[in-house]
Amino acid sequence: MVRRSGRRPGNQDTRTSILEAARASFAEKGYDKASIRAIAGDAGVDPALVHHYFGTKEKLFLAVMDAPINPGELIPQALEGPREHAGERLIRLAIGVWDSPAGTAALAVFRSALSNEWTARLLREFVVTQILRRAVGEIIEDQAEAPMRTALVATQMAGTMVARYVLRIEPLASADVDTIAAAVGPNIQRFLTEPMPEVFKQS
Amino acid sequence: MVRRSGRRPGNQDTRTSILEAARASFAEKGYDKASIRAIAGDAGVDPALVHHYFGTKEKLFLAVMDAPINPGELIPQALEGPREHAGERLIRLAIGVWDSPAGTAALAVFRSALSNEWTARLLREFVVTQILRRAVGEIIEDQAEAPMRTALVATQMAGTMVARYVLRIEPLASADVDTIAAAVGPNIQRFLTEPMPEVFKQS
DNA sequence: CGAGGAATTCATCTAGCGTTGAATTCATTG
């Protein structure tokens, strides 16, 4: 392999600092209201440099989302352990992700999904279908009920995230993981394993 | 009383047609993405006329929200009936409102609240504090637990709305009221009346 | 009829956005 001459693409500092500024901005304002100009300002660079590195705003968003969302390692965590505590494990796992540094990315995609159609599809078809449906599918028994039970689990999970991280309703926003898990876990558990009306098997 | 001369302020048609176009637009796109220009276009008038009638975009939004949200008549509906079915009554009431013509306004404020800070405050402080807290306060027993129980009810309610009306997750989005009430009602009921961990009394 | 004033429109301002292409700096390599 012939190394071409010229300045090496070194100094990745600015690239990652752009990524961090973008992640924070997307998380705080959502996809639409987060502006490349503001992101560049936070990172201390020219807006054109953002395009130089990431091309378009959409690609920048996808670059921000790229690393942290890794369903491959989340699903096993959700599944290991006794089936009757799967609900609590799911909500603990979700809050753990959202409270971690990677959580700002989750908040970003979530906030964006609520006002932007293509990110909404991203959330619906990727997170719900790929992650939740697979995890829930392993836990429940009657697969005919899988879609509805998955959707119901999604209501409680999404609602907890909205109330805690978007609307910041107290005292939920300041509560610790144990409290929320004890309160919400059993309800998710009911959606997973408790008997449900026969009508669920439709659709 | 002396009626001043000149053209009467009659012909409220255009004013209300602007309001209807605004309600539809806010519901579909949220506060930020709904543009006065598009609203004026839908109503078949000049954008400046919108300002003439409503002043600013913010006032237009508040004018849209003014009529339909009437907590005074909702809270009694939520309270009448046996206490052990309050959860199901709450979710039925909410879905009823959202599926009604007034629901577009609710969807508007909701969609807006998720990407706009001042509408988020509107939703949090008005809906949660004024409506939910008052309704829940009448149902539960230990008032020290009221804030946390209210917030928990809000998670399940908001989550159901997000999944059904914003993200449109199937089969929940197409399910009828009875199915959802049977599935979600008991979980809200647990948040209302079932014993909860001692930690709830903090904050 | 003829004025008064509301209803409505027109043209315009300012601000911010994403994006583009040319220009400039500068570390590395031959």
Added chain:
DNA sequence: CAATGAATTCAACGCTAGATGAATTCCTCG
């Protein structure tokens, strides 16, 4: 040292937004 080419900046284009104030239409009352 000189050339290369990535890193970075500058200036600008085209677009959309909310808002404003003057101009115009036209109903209504005296």
